[in-house]
Amino acid sequence: MxxxxxxxxxxxxxxxxxxxxxxxxxxxxxxxxxxxxxxxxxxxxxxxxxxxxxxxxxxxxxxxxxxxxxxxxxxxxxxxxxxxxxxxxxxxxxxxxxxxxxxxxxxxxxxxxxxxxxxxxxxxxxxxxxxxxxxxxxxxxxxxxxxxxAGERETPTPKRPVDHQVARLVMIPIAGKRIARRSPGTAQLIEFLGGSPGASWRDHLAALRRLLDGFTPLDRPGDLAAGHAYLDLVEDTLD
CATH class of the missing domain: 3.30.460 (Beta Polymerase; domain 2)
Known part of the structure; x- marks a missing residue:
């Protein structure tokens, strides 16, 4: 949430x-x-x-x-x-x-x-x-x-390796949202996704863009384009 x-x-x-x-x-x-x-x-x-x-x-x-x-x-x-x-x-x-x-x-x-x-x-x-x-x-x-x-949790359903990759891909905008909000823990999320966050919000955005480009082999150009558009929006908002 x-x-x-x-x-x-x-x-x-x-x-x-x-x-x-x-x-x-x-x-x-x-x-x-x-x-x-x-x-x-x-x-x-x-x-x-x-x-x-x-x-x-x-x-x-x-x-x-x-x-x-x-x-x-x-x-x-x-x-x-x-x-x-x-x-x-x-x-x-x-x-x-x-x-x-x-x-x-x-x-x-x-x-x-x-x-x-x-x-x-x-x-x-x-x-x-x-x-x-x-x-x-x-x-x-x-x-x-x-x-x-409250109470016991439901048992998670098994996921294929590609599903885990897609899940990481669609988490890129979530990390971008944290950059826009200057939320604590942004760097940790970027590291969790496999990036090197750096110190500034521009470094964070650059790390997320590199991560996005790394998902090119998944052949999901629409998701990649939407992710880049979202990060561009974050940058435009913070400039």
Missing amino acids: STNSGTAPPAPRLAGIRSRWLTAATAGLRDDPAVAGAALVGSLGAGRADDWSDVDLLVVVDDPLLDDYALPGRLPTGPGTMTAAFDARQNGPRGTRAFSAYQIIDGLPLCVDWHIHPSSRAGWPADSTVVLDRRGFDRLPAAFADLLA
Whole structure:
């Protein structure tokens, strides 16, 4: 989930892309009678988002539909193209599902984390913003992060080596967002991704560009172009 450091510079183009995507996605959720409810969680749901924040959505469906709705493409994809999706059920408690989707809209990436919960254990986190509720689910006293951390975790699904490579590729914009926000730990994330961060934010961007170019053998030119466009936006914003 994304957080807002309170010092992020404006990025109206990113905020506009996110708003367009959310408008289309929430309309798609409302048009699906099998969706019992949905809420924004993370920084958007809590009202502390900035222009750089990604999207976190909690969706409630009846228990027998849980696995069906955890498949990428089953939930609304909004404008643009979903170029990657990763099963992320290990980030939630047992009996729930989650996946992370990577959208490219107008040449820029948007990360969307979907959390799918069964109606038998549904409730709206204290720090969420409800966008659809067909059943009148209760508001819970706990924040969403606390609900995710409660109880046993789901077992992660096996991933192919290429999936790990793609996951690292789509994390480049996440590192770029940290540069824009001047977030602590930016250098450590760049090192985790395999780069040498250097001292300044320009050094960090240069390291991320080198990392991006190293993913050329994956033959994902759209993702590479979107990653470079995002880093260019970070540089333009900080100049």
